Amino acid sequence: MTSNRLAIGFAGLQFKNPFLLSSAPPAMDARHILRAARVGWGGAVIKTVTEEPTVDPRTRLGALRTGSKLIGMNNIELLSREPLTTWTEDWIPKIKAEAPDDFVLVASIMSSPEPEGWTSLAETFSQTGVDAIEINVSCPHGSPEKHMGAFIGQDPTLVEQVTRAAKKGTDLPLFVKLTPNVTDIVPIAQAAVKGGADALSAINTIESLIGIDVETATPLPIAYGMNRKEQLSTYGGFCGPAVRPVGLRVVSQIAKAFPDTPISGIGGIDSWTSAVEYLMVGSRTLQICTAVMWHGFSIIRTIIDGMTKFMERKGYETIEELVGLALPKITTWTALSKLPPVVAKVINEKCTGCKNCVIACADGGYVAIQMRDGVAVINREKCDGCGLCAVVCGAEAIEFVHTR
Ligand SMILES: Cc1cc2nc3c(=O)[nH]c(=O)nc-3n(C[C@H](O)[C@H](O)[C@H](O)COP(=O)(O)O)c2cc1C
Structure with missing residues (x-):
């Protein structure tokens, strides 16, 4: 199914194709990741791990529909529910032993702004056999209340500090996953690069309120208060096809500002066309969550097939040729003619x-x-x-x- 045409180098790693599961439920454990590896995914970023396992509210996913068509989703889910040692001692060794040799495995870690936690987590995961480390400074819900996730990712000083701290703990390629919940992405990306990031991943989810059940005036997704009876909700992270315009904007802005830093594009990729769009604005690899949650791991077959046919039809020999192709055509509003004929x-x-x-x-x-x-x-x-x-x-x- 895969062909050399789709192979690409990224931050010193070699991918057989540019597609990874992003850090999310489809990468929640070894069983899921191994199933993805078997159907042809190029790699996976494990569900983010921190010092303490997560206990999540229920329900925690909400839908955005227009008519009956599903176009977006939000979630109030946090991080991996398993202790760190399940990943380091059991799941990562199992994945590395059973997945094809060319399957790239990335550990996703999160800690508080204190540097020690990042160094220690990076060090711990570097000894497990993973190929790279991604630091999550971008989860928009729950984590910021604990001064983690997007709390860090919205502050260039903290981004530089924790990137440097994680880098201290590893010799592996270090990806920094950015939040779109900032006014200007460039200073944040710059801080990550200054702190030693080998690659940038963008975007994590967009802070959102997905909707209201108007019959009961209850915000969605409906969860429960501490008495387990009162129906409550909170702001969550928005993802899926509807966020693609934000992802494309963010990736293109980073790619223009930091042409030498590889980017892993994320946000609403659900087809070969959306994948090519992300490549054309400067991504070299692509991460997918929602499309897998909605359609299953085998969506990769359709995407790879479509992308291969597109490349053959257009005469592109390598993925490399597509990277950043559209960037020179993105200019400022001022530079546009106001009387296009x-x-x-x-x-x-x-x-x-x-x-x-x-x-x-x-x-x-x-x-x-x-x-x-x-x-x-x-x-x-x-x-x-x-x-x-x-x-x-x-x-x-x-x-x-x-x-x-
Ligand atoms: C239920 C859910 C859980 C997620 N958990 C994580 C996580 O643990 N770490 C992380 O970096 N991103 C997490 N994400 C964000 C995704 O990895 C991805 O960045 C985002 O959903 C945008 O991609 P998509 O439009 O393909 O879903 C999560 C997303 C969803 C929907």
């Missing part, structure tokens, strides 16, 4: 006559579209070239053409 054009054979574009343009645009003989027709004098008609068109029946 384009107008919408309907591809008549594709138009289904649904009128979505007519309604949208009438009330949210420039009143430039009418129906004629069951097909949308653009008034080129009125069309502003804003793009709304193409946004609402479900048939990809609109393109933009130069007027001069």
